[in-house]
Amino acid sequence: MIDSDLGWSLIFGPVxxxxxxxxxxxxxxxxxxxxxxxxxxxxxxxxxxxVDQFSEPSPEIxxxxxxxxxxxxxxxxxxITFSGRGEPTLYRPIGDLIEMLKKDFPSYPVAVLxxxxxxxxxxxRKSILKADIVSxxxxxxxxxxxxxxxxxxxxxxxxxxxxxxxxxxxxxxxNYRLEVLLLKGINDTPYHLLRFSELAxxxxxxxxxxxxxxxxxTLSSLRELxxxxxxxxxxxxxxxxxxxxxxxxxxxxGLLGKAPSExxxxxxxxxxxARRPCSLEDLADSLGIYIDDAYAAIEHIKNHYPLRxxxxxxxxxxxxxxxxx
Numbered sequence: 014m015i016d017s018d019l020g021w022s023l024i025f026g027p028v029x030x031x032x033x034x035x036x037x038x039x040x041x042x043x044x045x046x047x048x049x050x051x052x053x054x055x056x057x058x059x060x061x062x063x064v065d066q067f068s069e070p071s072p073e074i075x076x077x078x079x080x081x082x083x084x085x086x087x088x089x090x091x092x093i094t095f096s097g098r099g100e101p102t103l104y105r106p107i108g109d110l111i112e113m114l115k116k117d118f119p120s121y122p123v124a125v126l127x128x129x130x131x132x133x134x135x136x137x138r139k140s141i142l143k144a145d146i147v148s149x150x151x152x153x154x155x156x157x158x159x160x161x162x163x164x165x166x167x168x169x170x171x172x173x174x175x176x177x178x179x180x181x182x183x184x185x186x187x188n189y190r191l192e193v194l195l196l197k198g199i200n201d202t203p204y205h206l207l208r209f210s211e212l213a214x215x216x217x218x219x220x221x222x223x224x225x226x227x228x229x230x231t232l233s234s235l236r237e238l239x240x241x242x243x244x245x246x247x248x249x250x251x252x253x254x255x256x257x258x259x260x261x262x263x264x265x266x267g268l269l270g271k272a273p274s275e276x277x278x279x280x281x282x283x284x285x286x287a288r289r290p291c292s293l294e295d296l297a298d299s300l301g302i303y304i305d306d307a308y309a310a311i312e313h314i315k316n317h318y319p320l321r322x323x324x325x326x327x328x329x330x331x332x333x334x335x336x337x338x
Contacts, residue, residue: 040097132177154208
């Protein structure tokens with residue numbers, strides 16, 4: 014799972030996150046491995062649909078790679094985030110790794126982005142209690158839509174996901190941000206929004222992050238809501254602070270003004286695109302380079318890798334064909 018050449022393939026970014034700022038990611042997966050196969054996932058189809066937890070690489074190895082990465086690429090970032098090509102709670106020792114990161118990097122909050130599918134398990138809930146931010150998703154207010162949108166592992170039932178979200182709230186003292194992702198014509202009707210509101214009151218998160226498709230998803234036919242449409246949905250959540258997740262706003266990107274070596278720059282771009290589609294602006298801000306340098310690298314990468322582009326919301330995103338169908 015660990016790159017034998019560069020050694021820090023477990024770490025990527027910083028990625029401009031619309032919710033968290035500049036996010037330095039920890040990706041524990043060599044390919045898309047998840048308990049869901051969501052139709053909107055920017056990482057593409059799930060290659061290994063599973064609920065089985067794993068324990069390798071060890072937390073010590075991941076921490077070592079994290080330190081190596083930031084020593085080679087000193088970057089400004091706001092948060093350390095467990096995300097990438099799989100469901101983070103499938104990693105059994107995630108709790109140990111969170112404690113190690115908080116001990117060695119106390120000035121940075123640690124966030125876990127999760128689909129919430131395993132939170133019905135008390136040991137999984139316990140493992141992420143020390144994270145500063147936990148952001149589970151709730152994409153469907155009922156079983157039928159859950160199967161349509163999230164396409165879960167056969168052992169996962171919607172009601173258990175809901176119960177896990179409720180149980181975690183009772184135990185967790187950190188920043189609990191519930192993400193509700195809306196897709197036009199699928200889960201955005203007044204009926205759906207009222208159901209989401211009812212469920213949110215049962216879950217009691219600190220914040221609801223209301224969002225929509227921002228990058229190309231697994232299905233190309235999906236459509237996003239406009240900002241105005243999202244703003245209109247906020248009124249359905251009067252009892253909990255609800256925010257529309259808009260475009261990422263740069264916060265001290267620390268541009269280098271000069272691109273790193275061609276090999277290193279292209280390798281980092283490939284690693285980013287293997288995990289999520291990115292625009293030229295995303296790449297420039299993530300890597301601390303000029304947009305012209307990002308464009309030149311993309312043009313060169315096209316000659317050696319199956320790179321495609323797709324427009325979403327008026328912005329062009331690049332992705333590797335192997336990571337998104």
